[in-house]
Structures are given as structure tokens and as C-alpha cells.
Amino acid sequence: MRTEKDLELVALTKRYGDSLAVDSINHVFPAGGYVCLLGPSGCGKSSTLRMIAGHESVTEGSIVLEGAEIAHLPPARRGTAMMFQSYALFPHLSVEENVAFSLKMKGVDKATRLGRARELLELVDMTKFAGRLPAQLSGGQQQRVALARALITKPRVLLLDEPLSALDPFLRVRMRAELKKLQRELGILFIHVTHGQDEALALADQVVLMNVGRIEQAGTARDVFDAPRTEFVARFMGGHNIVGRPGERYAVRSDRVRLDRSAASGLRARVSGIEYQGASVHVALACPGEGELTAVLPDRDFFAAPLDPEAAVGVTWDPADQHRLGA
Numbered sequence: 050m051r052t053e054k055d056l057e058l059v060a061l062t063k064r065y066g067d068s069l070a071v072d073s074i075n076h077v078f079p080a081g082g083y084v085c086l087l088g089p090s091g092c093g094k095s096s097t098l099r100m101i102a103g104h105e106s107v108t109e110g111s112i113v114l115e116g117a118e119i120a121h122l123p124p125a126r127r128g129t130a131m132m133f134q135s136y137a138l139f140p141h142l143s144v145e146e147n148v149a150f151s152l153k154m155k156g157v158d159k160a161t162r163l164g165r166a167r168e169l170l171e172l173v174d175m176t177k178f179a180g181r182l183p184a185q186l187s188g189g190q191q192q193r194v195a196l197a198r199a200l201i202t203k204p205r206v207l208l209l210d211e212p213l214s215a216l217d218p219f220l221r222v223r224m225r226a227e228l229k230k231l232q233r234e235l236g237i238l239f240i241h242v243t244h245g246q247d248e249a250l251a252l253a254d255q256v257v258l259m260n261v262g263r264i265e266q267a268g269t270a271r272d273v274f275d276a277p278r279t280e281f282v283a284r285f286m287g288g289h290n291i292v293g294r295p296g297e298r299y300a301v302r303s304d305r306v307r308l309d310r311s312a313a314s315g316l317r318a319r320v321s322g323i324e325y326q327g328a329s330v331h332v333a334l335a336c337p338g339e340g341e342l343t344a345v346l347p348d349r350d351f352f353a354a355p356l357d358p359e360a361a362v363g364v365t366w367d368p369a370d371q372h373r374l375g376a
């Protein structure tokens with residue numbers, strides 16, 4: 050449902066010289082939502098984010114926040130704030146001074162800005178590190194400081210460019226939960242750029258998947274994963290088999306594929322590989338006419354009647370699990 054507080058992109062376009070990085074995209078980001086802008090390297094997601102932030106000029110089109118055009122405004126006057134991948138903290142300033150920095154630039158007096166910085170540090174649970182320099186913090190702690198620094202301007206939209214990519218996998222999962230919690234508490238729109246589909250699925254109320262400068266599909270995380278509209282979406286999100294003929298292709302989730310061990314029903318196939326993944330077992334299938342398919346079986350089902358390599362099986366699925374793909 051649209052509200053007057055949404056952020057809307059209208060025919061937003063970015064060209065760098067002759068190359069078209071963002072190709073006239075239209076999208077409404079819901080106020081108070083967590084949106085992940087997802088896509089492969091070079092698809093235009095950072096350019097889109099930087100145009101919203103005002104760090105990149107708009108070639109054509111508009112950016113409308115709460116009913117007002119903001120594309121011509123300087124970054125500090127847009128109601129947006131950006132958190133960079135590298136965190137971009139000032140190395141010679143303490144944590145507290147880093148967080149208070151943008152208020153200092155606005156001429157806010159010292160007592161007020163440090164008071165506000167402490168509130169934000171409390172929000173991100175970094176109060177006890179207020180006097181440290183950024184180099185004396187871990188990656189996760191630096192990220193919290195960068196978040197506090199971006200939030201001190203009370204933005205209506207927080208823009209996050211690959212915010213978790215500098216963290217090790219363990220910390221990434223923890224910080225992602227913290228980001229989600231923070232967004233819920235603040236109730237403002239977060240737009241989070243990532244090239245990781247699992248990150249987008251874990252975080253987003255809405256996933257916007259881009260491909261060569263365009264939006265390929267936007268919807269709830271579940272819709273985009275469960276009902277991909279194009280072959281690109283199905284392949285990028287992963288976990289799908291693509292079946293059918295050219296012009297009539299379908300996506301079928303690998304975990305919805307069933308195997309008939311008597312090979313009496315469904316598509317005839319031969320087991321060509323078995324990979325144990327802990328909770329599940331991935332069975333690769335050579336299927337004449339369809340190529341390589343994958344069935345993901347719960348470990349208990351697989352080990353109840355383990356398959357031999359090279360076994361002949363029938364491959365079936367429920368027609369409701371088959372999604373027609375557009376071009």
C-alpha cells in the first residue's frame with residue numbers, strides 16, 4: 050500500500066559517458082520498510098543508491114521523498130543518510146567525535162552534539178567505547194559507530210552500501226540481526242545494497258533485484274524466491290531447476306522435486322552425484338532432454354532409502370510448484 054511518506058524513483062537514469070548504468074527505473078520504496086537492492090556486480094545498484102544519497106548526479110528522472118523532489122538537493126538536505134562499505138570513519142577522531150561530526154558541521158554547540166552522540170552510541174550499544182579511536186575497535190564495533198554516525202542526522206531513509214561485506218561470516222550473521230532489529234526500532238526506511246541473495250532473503254521486507262541497469266523483479270523476499278518471473282531471477286536466487294522448452298520455461302524449486310525410486314513415474318533420470326549437506330542431501334540428476342537437475346532432499350528422507358550413484362529414478366513435482374518464466 051502506498052503512503053505519502055514513501056520514497057519514489059521515477060524514470061531514474063544514470064549514464065557515465067556512453068555507458069548506461071541505470072536504465073530508467075521506476076520504483077516505490079515503502080516508508081518504514083527494509084528493502085534490499087540485490088543483483089550481480091555492475092548491475093547498477095550502487096549507482097542507484099548513490100543517486101538517492103546525492104553522491105552521484107542524476108542523468109534523468111526524479112527522486113521523490115515524502116512527496117517532494119530531492120534529486121537537486123545536496124546530500125545533507127535530502128533527509129537521507131548513507132553508511133559506506135568502508136565505514137569511512139575519521140581515524141584521528143574519537144568514536145564520540147566521529148558520531149557527532151555532522152552536527153558539528155551544522156554548527157550545533159558542543160554540549161548538545163556530544164549529548165546526542167551519546168544517545169546514539171547507547172542505541173548501538175557502544176557507550177563504553179566513546180573515547181576510543183576507530184583503529185582500537187573491531188570491524189563489528191566500527192560498523193556500529195558508522196551506523197550511529199549516519200543516524201545522528203535523524204534521516205528518514207538510511208542507505209547502506211554493502212554494509213556487511215567487510216565482516217567475517219560469523220559476525221555478518223550477527224550484525225545482520227542487529228541491523229534488522231535497529232530498523233524495526235527506528236521505523237525508518239532502510240535501503241541495503243547487497244549482492245548476496247541469502248543476505249537479502251534474511252533481511253528484506255522487499256527485495257528489488259536488478260540486472261543490467263533495470264529492475265528484473267521486486268516483491269517480498271518470499272515471492273521473489275518462490276515465484277521467480279524470469280530465468281535470470283531463478284538462476285540468481287538459486288535453488289531452482291529450469292525445465293521446459295525454449296519459449297516455455299519453468300522454474301521448480303530443487304527442494305520441491307520428488308524422486309520416484311521405482312522409476313515408474315515422472316521424467317526418467319540417472320543419479321549423477323550425491324552431496325551430503327548436513328540437514329539435506331543434494332542429488333544431481335542427469336535427465337535426457339532437460340539436462341542436469343537437482344533434488345534437495347531432507348537428510349531423513351534420503352537416508353531412509355539411500356540412493357546409489359547411477360541409480361535410475363523418476364523425477365516429479367507438484368504442478369503448483371512449477372512457475373512459468375517470462376523472457
Ligand SMILES: Nc1ncnc2c1ncn2[C@@H]1O[C@H](COP(=O)(O)OP(=O)(O)OP(=O)(O)O)[C@@H](O)[C@H]1O
Binds near residue numbers: 089091093095097
Ligand atoms: N564513476 C564511474 N564511471 C564510469 N562508469 C561507472 C562509474 N561507476 C560505475 N560505473 C559503471 O556503471 C555500471 C554500474 O555500476 P554500479 O557500481 O552501480 O554497479 P553495482 O551493481 O553496484 O556493482 P558492484 O556490486 O560491483 O558494486 C558498471 O558497469 C560500472 O562499471
